[in-house]
Amino acid sequence: MQIATPVLALFRVCIYAFLLAPIVVVVLASFNAGNFLTFPPQGLSLRWFWTFLQNDVFLDAIAYSAILAAASTAVSLVIGTMAALYFVRHAGREAETVRVGVLLPLILPEILTAIALLFFFYEIGIGTEHKIALFTGHVLMTLPFVFLNVTTSLQGRDDSVELAARTLGASRYTAFRRITLPLIAPGLATGAVFAFIISFDTFGVSFILKGTGSAPLPIQLYDYLRFNFTPEAAAVSTVSILLTLVLVTAADLLFGRKA
Amino acid sequence: MTEVSLRALQKLYGKTLALKGISLDVAHGEFVSLLGPSGCGKSTTLKCIAGFEEVSDGRICFDNKDISRKLPEDRDIGMVFQSYALFPHMTVAQNLAFGLEMRRLSKSVIAERVAKAMEMVQLTPYADRFPKALSGGQQQRVALARALVIEPAILLLDEPLANLDAKLRNEMRGFIRDLQKRVGITTIYVTHDQDEAMTMSDRVVVMFDGEIAQAATPEEVYDRPASERVARFVGNANILELPVMAVRDRAAGGFDLTLPGGTPLHLAAPAPWANGALRVMARPEQISLTDPGFGQLGGRVAKRYFSGGHVEYTIDTDCGPLLVLGPTTQAVHEGDAVGLTFDASRLWPMAPESGAKP
Incomplete structure (x- = not known):
């Protein structure tokens, strides 16, 4: 069935509007000169960005989120790549079990993963101490994204290149480092960006597992908005959106064409 | 070494x-x-x-x-x-x-x-x-x-x-x-x-x-x-099952076989297991076409495929359909009656497949 082009175009505009409007509203609201988080903004100003930059609570939260995201991304890259290599090179029930296991946090509601981890860590007597539970949660949340991206970049590949390297005298490790790793680098980069952003943004897992002390940015924002309603929250969001955009663009410029 | x-x-x-x-x-x-x-x-x-x-x-x-x-x-x-x-x-x-x-x-x-x-x-x-x-x-x-x-x-x-x-x-x-x-x-x-x-x-x-x-x-x-x-597997093969009329030397080779119609065919290859009848292989290029009434076996052209360098024929005979490779210069058409001549020196007996009677 053929859909008329103008109708299709209108549909497309609607979808983009639906997706982008909230972001546009938040960004515009952050330049608000007024005292309350309103839209349309009451005059333009950068005062709330200035306020935010002097607010140690938010700066700490951003730093904390960035470190947490970087650490969980690093761990996810290693585990996710290993799982992807296993899945692509093996067939049958074992490989399928690995795939479902790794993707489970993506399939289950985030809150279930979080509650399950909470029970588990209290059961083994660690609870939410030392951020171990929070970190584990973030690794689980980011793992599927590394796994899916690396799997995709492996699947189109010719398996025999690594074997060819072996016949030429490369050990298993050297063959991986010199041949497979460069070939899956675009998938690793995309997976890393996704993982970082997911960890940076995720709420449910952080909310339930964060424990006492400093909290990731989304939690800090939520706490702030419960008692305050200033455009500072929008300013924080704008900065966070900007960080995400920079990351995605950088990854796309570096690897986009190869991936 | x-x-x-x-x-x-x-x-x-x-x-x-x-x-x-x-x-x-x-x-x-x-x-x-x-x-x-x-x-x-x-x-x-x-x-x-x-x-x-x-x-x-x-x-x-x-x-x-x-x-x-x-x-x-x-x-x-x-x-x-x-x-x-x-x-x-x-x-x-x-x-x-x-x-x-x-x-x-x-x-x-x-x-x-x-x-x-x-x-x-x-x-x-x-x-x-x-x-x-x-x-x-x-x-x-x-x-x-x-x-x-x-x-x-x-x-x-x-x-x-x-x-x-x-x-x-x-x-x-x-x-x-x-x-x-x-x-x-x-x-x-x-x-x-x-x-x-x-x-x-x-x-x-x-x-x-x-x-x-x-x-x-x-x-x-x-x-x-x-x-x-x-x-x-290694090429086209015609397999003919022919009765053995006389055995001259099983090991060194030498059998007198009969084609349908009674024409004798001499097999020079050894076949220690030969017993009453022999299955022999003739490659398509080891059979040549002659005029009807001549040759060792009569047949009729069922199919003819021209393939550039040579012509492939399927000939219906009393031994079943046989694949024959002929030169392009020969004027033989589908439906024609033909005679077939075997290159007896290159006929090769087939060992019975395992499980078959010896």
């Missing part, structure tokens, strides 16, 4: 025995093809030799040294893959240099040997190209050069021509064969294409169901196949 020696090689996948005891000796500098349909174990055999698959039982020796448990990188082999398996992120020169770098040779030695190898496969102008910028034939030559530049003890080729078009495939056959003879390297070549195996090899190893059915020169495999299955 035996370069490669397979001793009762067995490979078990789960509960299925993919290799049921393969024993084979490949002489120094010999070109041996493993030929068979898919699933016959030829690729598994090659993978075991390369070290990609562990053997379940038996031994693989290079120069009388057991290498069955060695890792692929320690076996000193060069291998060409069906997909070529070139490193896509490296240039042609870097692809060739890889194996030499693994051997920790000096930069100058590597450059020299890479240059020489590129000359050998006529790819010098393409040194800085990436594989995807090359044609299939060129990629094939890079793969060959990459396998040979490390000067391995054994060259393994896994259906290297399967992805090329027919014309290029013919060119590459000659190219690989000439190169192999020039370098003098012991070569094991896996293919399912009987023409390829015949034209290139010193010896053809026909495999079925994880076993060697026959290992012999191309001429012998074609003219004196060990079984009906081999006969049919």
Whole structure:
């Protein structure tokens, strides 16, 4: 069935509007000169960005989120790549079990993963101490994204290149480092960006597992908005959106064409 | 001197025995093809030799040294893959240099040997190209050069021509064969294409169901196949079941057979199992067409296919339909009655298939 082009175009505009409007509203609201988080903004100003930059609570939260995201991304890259290599090179029930296991946090509601981890860590007597539970949660949340991206970049590949390297005298490790790793680098980069952003943004897992002390940015924002309603929250969001955009663009410029 | 020696090689996948005891000796500098349909174990055999698959039982020796448990990188082999398996992120020169770098040779030695190898496969102008910028034939030559530049003890080729078009495939056959003879390297070549195996090899190893059915020169495999299955796999075969009238010498050969219609046919080949009747093989080009009423057997042309160099006929006879190859100069048409003459000196008796009565 053929859909008329103008109708299709209108549909497309609607979808983009639906997706982008909230972001546009938040960004515009952050330049608000007024005292309350309103839209349309009451005059333009950068005062709330200035306020935010002097607010140690938010700066700490951003730093904390960035470190947490970087650490969980690093761990996810290693585990996710290993799982992807296993899945692509093996067939049958074992490989399928690995795939479902790794993707489970993506399939289950985030809150279930979080509650399950909470029970588990209290059961083994660690609870939410030392951020171990929070970190584990973030690794689980980011793992599927590394796994899916690396799997995709492996699947189109010719398996025999690594074997060819072996016949030429490369050990298993050297063959991986010199041949497979460069070939899956675009998938690793995309997976890393996704993982970082997911960890940076995720709420449910952080909310339930964060424990006492400093909290990731989304939690800090939520706490702030419960008692305050200033455009500072929008300013924080704008900065966070900007960080995400920079990351995605950088990854796309570096690897986009190869991936 | 035996370069490669397979001793009762067995490979078990789960509960299925993919290799049921393969024993084979490949002489120094010999070109041996493993030929068979898919699933016959030829690729598994090659993978075991390369070290990609562990053997379940038996031994693989290079120069009388057991290498069955060695890792692929320690076996000193060069291998060409069906997909070529070139490193896509490296240039042609870097692809060739890889194996030499693994051997920790000096930069100058590597450059020299890479240059020489590129000359050998006529790819010098393409040194800085990436594989995807090359044609299939060129990629094939890079793969060959990459396998040979490390000067391995054994060259393994896994259906290297399967992805090329027919014309290029013919060119590459000659190219690989000439190169192999020039370098003098012991070569094991896996293919399912009987023409390829015949034209290139010193010896053809026909495999079925994880076993060697026959290992012999191309001429012998074609003219004196060990079984009906081999006969049919390496070419077209007419099988005629004929009663034995007189036995002159079972072992040395000499049987008088009768064709339908009573014409005698002498079989010169030995057939120790001959008993009442013999199944004999006649290749299509070993039967010639004559005028009706002449020849040893009468028939009628059922089908005629012109194929450029010759004409393929299917002739209906009292022995069933026979495939005959004739010259294009003969004016024979579908529906014509013809006479058939057999080249008796090349008739070959078929051993009874296992399970059949002796």
